Amino acid sequence: MAQVEIRNIHKGFKSGAVLSDISLTAETGEIVVVFGPSGAGKTVLLRLIAGVEEPDEGAIFLQGRDVADAPPEARGLGMAFQNFALFPHMSAYDNIASALTARERSPAIIKAKVDNVAKLLKISHVMQHAPRELSNGQKQRTALARALVADPRILLLDDPLRNVDAKLRYEMRLELPSLLKASGSTVLYVTQDYKEAMALGDKIAVLLEGGFVQIATPTEVYRAPATLGVARLFGDPTINVIPAEPSLRDGRSVFDLGGVSLSLPARYAAVAGKSCMLGIRPESIIVEEAPSAESFPVEVVAITPLNEKSVLLLRTYDGREILAAEAGVEQSSRRIGAACARLDADAVLVFDAASGRRIAPVQS
Amino acid sequence: MSDIVLSIDNVDKIYQRRGKSPVHAVKSLDMAVEKGEIVALLGSSGCGKTSTLRMIAGFEDVSNGAIHLAGRRIEHLPPAKRNVAMAFEGYSLYPPLTVRDNIAFALKSSNLHSAEVVRAVADVAALVEIDAILDRYPSSISGGQQQRASLARALVRRADLYLLDEPMGQLEPQLRAVLRGRLKSLLADRRMTSIFVTHDQTEANALADRIAVMEGGVLQQFANQKELKERPANLFVATFIGEPPMNVFDADVASADHVCFTIANGPKLDFAASEIPEAVRNAIGGRKQVVVGVRPHSVKIGGGRHEARVVSNQWLGDQSHLAMDVAGKLMVAVSHAPVPAKAGETLRYQINLSSLHLFDVASGAALSHGLEAA
Amino acid sequence: MEHTSRLERIIRIVLVALILIFFLFPIFWIFLMSFQTNEDILRIPPSPFFTPTISNYQALITGKLVSAAGTLDIPFMRNLWNSVLLSSVSVVIALILGVPAAYAFARFKFRLGEDIAFTLLSFRFAPPLLVLLPLSLYFQEIGLTDTYAGLIWVYQLIALPLILWIVRGYFEDISPDIEYAYRIGGHSWWRTFTRIAVPLAGPGIAAAGLLAFIFCWNNFVFALILASADKQPVTVGSLAFVTASGIQYGQIAAAIVLSVTPTLAIALYAQRYLVEGLSLGAVKG
Structure with a gap:
């Protein structure tokens, strides 16, 4: 039985439709990441599930039960908010305990549960502090503890790491999966950071312009994005997009890049003659000093290091800018100026220019 | 000029x-x-x-x-x-x-x-x-x-x-x-x-x-x-710069014909004294304790002398981030290829002398970087 | 930018001093007058040197005003008590009605919500005299003239819009997520209102209550028209000092000092909340 099932939800506000025809299921213990750019309607979706907003159409089932008439307090959820939403007039302890006091009368049980979750999240030492005395990281952990303390079957996490600094966010990203798995809850996790989505999700539901464009495992979303829009959201630096209309030569699709004809592997043959967008990940572009077969001349315009990678801004001879990312290449060996580049043609993604849907490779 | x-x-x-x-x-x-x-x-x-x-x-x-x-x-x-x-x-x-x-x-x-x-x-x-x-x-x-x-x-x-x-x-x-x-x-x-x-x-x-x-x-x-x-x-720069930041641990130093950095409840990093350049040995001096640091990209995984439990393994499309439980802390290793390890499994890893940074415990000042004194 | 010259600082100090003198001097003068006899007050030129007397206060407290024309009864203490009663009961009722209403206006978007809220505020725009004539006729019809209940009812025109608009701004300032978090934790709507919303809006509610109290206290014209001497507050009661044999400046000054003291004390005590509450309401409301 699916813990969370959303069927054909519509939700609009005065300014227009936010969600249209949304469906999603999450199984027991699964972490489903709802990913999309800001304004895509992710938070609205969580609020619909939590019951603080009502859908215009469609139904929400939690543990098999239609919750249309259930107020938020009767849905048995845990939720953590982007802005933490701690109660400023209560201590960290009372904040966490507030998720228990409505149902649990025994102070001993409440104390035991709060102490337990505080220990798990390493905030036992700040339990008597007011929220304003907590660091951002402690606030975030307190908010998480409040969501977890009642052992909810369903946990809604609304971009909980958004407002903590990069270092803490990274640490939490490493710790969260085991924490969430241990809780056994079904988790709906909202984020707009693709790395967080890939790191945490058993599956990722990509929300774009009010609808799910793709619901798949992280690897699938990255390697075989359903649309160009999805491809552009995953990856740092962003995927290169090159409009092309490949022609067929010797049974292969051939397109022009920087004045050189490049051919795609045989399985791309079907895209010939169509108006396409080629999506090429920066790490699939290899920059070399010397020309080779199927390499095209470029000018290295700028080198911008990115962690252990170097990102190269290249300009082809017809003025097109493309990004290449290379790992493990000594940065100082790269020079601004003329060079050659070639493609890892197997990794090219081809999208239909009009609809943006991926048309090749068909299955990866 | x-x-x-x-x-x-x-x-x-x-x-x-x-x-x-x-x-x-x-x-x-x-x-x-x-x-x-x-x-x-x-x-x-x-x-x-x-x-x-x-x-x-x-x-x-x-x-x-x-x-x-x-x-x-x-x-x-x-x-x-x-x-x-x-x-x-x-x-x-x-x-x-x-x-x-x-x-x-x-x-x-x-x-x-x-x-x-x-x-x-x-x-x-x-x-x-x-x-x-x-x-x-x-x-x-x-x-x-x-x-x-x-x-x-x-x-x-x-x-x-x-x-x-x-x-x-x-x-x-x-x-x-x-x-x-x-x-x-x-x-x-x-x-x-x-x-x-x-x-x-x-x-x-x-x-x-x-x-x-x-x-x-x-x-x-x-x-x-x-x-x-x-x-x-210093230690601040070391742990501030780098994504993810440097892994650092307190270690006891024992130097004889081997120089051995022992991380409490963790691995023992043992190097023959002859491997370690004199300048680095001088930098360590008579210290009994140092802070050792290693960059996530320099932790070699899938072989080596040490073992640790995998806490999480996250593939980000172009790189893998592996968190391991070392001495009660998370040690992060990054590789640009996927690593076939699941949370809970034990994984072997190696830290080479050439990628080891040493810092003074009290001041945090760098003592050595790999084979060179700071 | 922190480039301030010595000249700028001197000019600033002088200006602040001028403003303080302009506003505080009358209060200071009234205070002095309350310890003077009418003869001292009317002396020309006026002098800050006089023999202080507490006869003005004595007259107020005992209720016997001795003037050249004879002894006159003045119900000043009764007026003071009326002020306290009318103002505090009005504010309490306005809070009971206004705080939930303010919450509703802040949180729930309903048809005509904005219009209703604005209509309530517009009561403050209308000159009181505009409503007084019809009101006094109604009140005579339904027997509310010269009753505490009637006055308290009319005072809602002063207190309710004020509380509604200040407190509403405060409620709007509380992130709805905080309330959602409490409800998702299993608490009912009403508990969320009483345990989260009201405590968090506390300073705003206190500020609004105080301000409403002061406005009610200072009201003059409602009680003048709608009540007779034994129900009137101090503001109206002070009229009694304009006697046939002249104006009793000393007693008026003492009455002012006595009637201002409670509100001034409360305002000073709660100054912090007042400023904070008002400015928040102004930004958000």
Whole structure:
């Protein structure tokens, strides 16, 4: 039985439709990441599930039960908010305990549960502090503890790491999966950071312009994005997009890049003659000093290091800018100026220019 | 010799607060920036980087010390007389002017012909991709567009120094990488000396020739990216720079014919004394304890002498981040290929001497980096 | 920018001093007058040197006003008590009605919500005299003239809009997420209102209550028309000092000092909340 099932939800506000025809299921213990750019309607979706907003159409089932008439307090959820939403007039302890006091009368049980979750999240030492005395990281952990303390079957996490600094966010990203798995809850996790989505999700539901464009495992979303829009959201630096209309030569699709004809592997043959967008990940572009077969001349315009990678801004001879990312290449060996580049043609993604849907490779 | 454009000599900034103790926001800062150099002031909030930028721009008095720009002493001059261009974090476009007029406004005081102004505006607008919205008003464009317009307004000027406050913080992620490349290329081509403030080390690494890492009002290290990564001056820089940051552990040192770093409840890193250069052994000296550090990219996984339980294994499309439980802390290893390990499994790993950083326990000062003394 | 010259500082000090003198001097003068006899007050030229007397206060407290024309009864203490009663009961009722209403206006978007809220505020725009004539006729019809209940009812015109608009701004300032978090934790709507919303809006509610109290206290014209002497507050009661044999400046001054003291004390005590509450309401409301 699916813990969370959303069927054909519509939700609009005065300014227009936010969600249209949304469906999603999450199984027991699964972490489903709802990913999309800001304004895509992710938070609205969580609020619909939590019951603080009502859908215009469609139904929400939690543990098999239609919750249309259930107020938020009767849905048995845990939720953590982007802005933490701690109660400023209560201590960290009372904040966490507030998720228990409505149902649990025994102070001993409440104390035991709060102490337990505080220990798990390493905030036992700040339990008597007011929220304003907590660091951002402690606030975030307190908010998480409040969501977890009642052992909810369903946990809604609304971009909980958004407002903590990069270092803490990274640490939490490493710790969260085991924490969430241990809780056994079904988790709906909202984020707009693709790395967080890939790191945490058993599956990722990509929300774009009010609808799910793709619901798949992280690897699938990255390697075989359903649309160009999805491809552009995953990856740092962003995927290169090159409009092309490949022609067929010797049974292969051939397109022009920087004045050189490049051919795609045989399985791309079907895209010939169509108006396409080629999506090429920066790490699939290899920059070399010397020309080779199927390499095209470029000018290295700028080198911008990115962690252990170097990102190269290249300009082809017809003025097109493309990004290449290379790992493990000594940065100082790269020079601004003329060079050659070639493609890892197997990794090219081809999208239909009009609809943006991926048309090749068909299955990866 | 090098051509110094900006020099900051022993500058202090002390904020007097009524009824409270004063805040020493910037402490004896010494910095020299060369012609055409791109410098990042990097640090977390409250580290003094913004105070420094504002003192250079003239929005903040200097409590102590001197600032020279292009051969002139400027710390007593009003902002308008310093010949400095600045892009503000809060965009700060003039609301009643179109984006085009906002940018052109910056050129008003220069003696350019109107045709030249038009061309300069068009060039810079194309660079930051706001050509399509030049005739719109600031209130009708997005935050990212406002930030790009604000950047354009600073870049279009001819100034001795360009100050950019979090220039790309609000930018659309899809544009960021390309804009970084273009901006870097523009600054380099025109030899525009620039200083930008950021809390995002990715930004600093991508754009800057040299990075000034600040913390607690003190300049911790001022060096290029490679140097910061390979030879961090102290524990703060080591754990601040790098994504993910350096793994650090307290270790007991025993040196005889073997030098052995023992991490409590963790691995024993054992090296033959002959492997370790004399300079490094001297740097360790008689210490019984040191802090050992290793970068996540230098932890070799899938073989080696040590074992640890995998806490999480996260594949991000182009790299794997592996967290392992070492001595009760998380040790992170990064590889650019997928690693077939699941949470809960035990994995072998290796830390080589050449990638080991040693720090003094008390001061945090670096002792050695790999095979070289600090 | 922190470039302030010595001249700027001197000018600033002088200006502040001028403003303080302008506003505080009348209060100071009234205070002095309350310890003077009418003869001292009317002396020309006026002098700050006099023999202080507490006869004015004595007259007020005992209720016997001795003037050249004879002894006159003045119910000043009764007026003071009326002021306290009318103002505090009005504010309590306005809070009971206004705080939930303010919450509703802040949180729930309903049809005509904005219009209703604005209509309530517009009661403050209308000059009181505009409503007084019809009101006094109604009140005579339904027997509310010269009753506490009637006055308290009319005072809602002063207190309710004020509380509604200030407190509404405060409620709007509380992130809805905080309330959602409490409800998702299993608590009912009403508990969320009483345990989260009201405590968090506390300073705003206190500020609004105080301000409403002061406005009610200072009201003059409602009670003048709608009540007779034994129900009137101090503001109206002070009229009694305009006697046939002249104006009793000393007693008026003492009455003012006595009647201002409670509100001034409360206002000073709660100054912090007042300023904070009002400015928040102004920004958000």
